Amino acid sequence: MSTGGYTRTYSVYSPDGRKGPLPALFVLHGGGGKGRQLREHTARRFEALADKEGFLVVYPDGLNKSWNDGRGQPGARNVDDTVFLGALADSLVAAGRADPRRLHAVGISNGGFLAHALACRDAARWASVAAVVASLGENVDCRPSRAVPVLMVNGTEDRLVPWDGTEVRFLGMSRGRKLTVPATAAKWAELDGCQPTPVRSELPDRADDGVRWSLESWPGCKGGAEVLLYKMEGGGHTWPNGTPYLPRLVGRTSRDVDFEVLVTAFFRRHPL
Structure with missing residues (x-):
């Protein structure tokens, strides 16, 4: 599709035999990647869940393999990926494929930073977000129009997006x-x-992988929202249960949690 003066690419997985409009899960790749790579990195587990539970899985591609997530570094700075993803969501809604009350986003690293930015900038559109090994960019003006359900998962041994670091x-x-x-x-x-x-x-x-999980949850949020922080003690800059790669650079990959099941259940709890 064309938006913002650029041609943007994406793919959509639709479960067989399901009539729209369906919930839609936007899966946002990390820097240097593409949607199809994250699809394989997660062994298409979201698609298996989509067949079972009935939702779309949307794999957008960042321009030049990156997202403009508000940190001021990645991506082309004159590209507004919030607008691109909003336009893509609108096109799926207009086609009768996606339910406008059940649009959700999950992202890793650069894509996780963008998921946070979506919740800040376009809370009226996105029902909930999840961010893997990411946090909130310092330059993001975060003034959501409503209470947004947010799920985070981060590793304490992440050297790229450090737990207690600001860079x-x-x-x-x-x-x-x-x-x-x-x-x-x-x-x-x-x-x-x-x-x-x-x-x-x-x-x-559950797994002998050098990683232990804990959860911090904040009670009493407005409008039934949740804020969940899953801490991977000993975990690195990795997608839980993802295909291991460059362990000396990114650290340990956890096998303790069926992460896609956890994320999908979170999204199910939070329509607009």
Whole structure:
């Protein structure tokens, strides 16, 4: 499709035998990738769930393999990816394929930063978002029009998007500034009108992978929203259960949680 003066590409997986409009899950790749690569990296597990539960899986492509997520570093700076994804969502809604009350986004790294930005900038459109190994870009003006359900998952040993760090770095180069992971979750809890103190719980340590999971959840959010922070103690800059790659650079990949099932259940709980 053409938007903002650029030709943009994407693919859509539609479950067989399901009539629209259906919920739509936008899956946003990381920097240097494309939608089809994240599709394979996740072993098409979202598509298996789509067949079972009946939703669209949308794989958009960033321009030049990156997203303009508000950090000021990645992507072409005159490209508004919020507008692109909104236009893509509108086209699917207009075609009767997507339900406008059930548009959701999940992204990893650069795509996760963009998921946060979507919730900040276009809360009236996106029902909920999830961000993997990402936080909120420092330059994002975050003033959502409503309480947005937000799910985060981050690793404590992530060297690219450090848990307590305020700078994204890759191969020794700065890739923009950000809030820390705890500060991002606390910011969303504040924006969503949640109680300030989270409830912490441990998840079962199912795999011998050097990673343990815990959950911090903020109760009492406005409008039934949730703010969830899944902490991968020992985890790296990786998608849970993703195909391992460059472990010396990105760190450990967790096998403890059926992550796509978890994310899909979160989205199901939160239509507009």
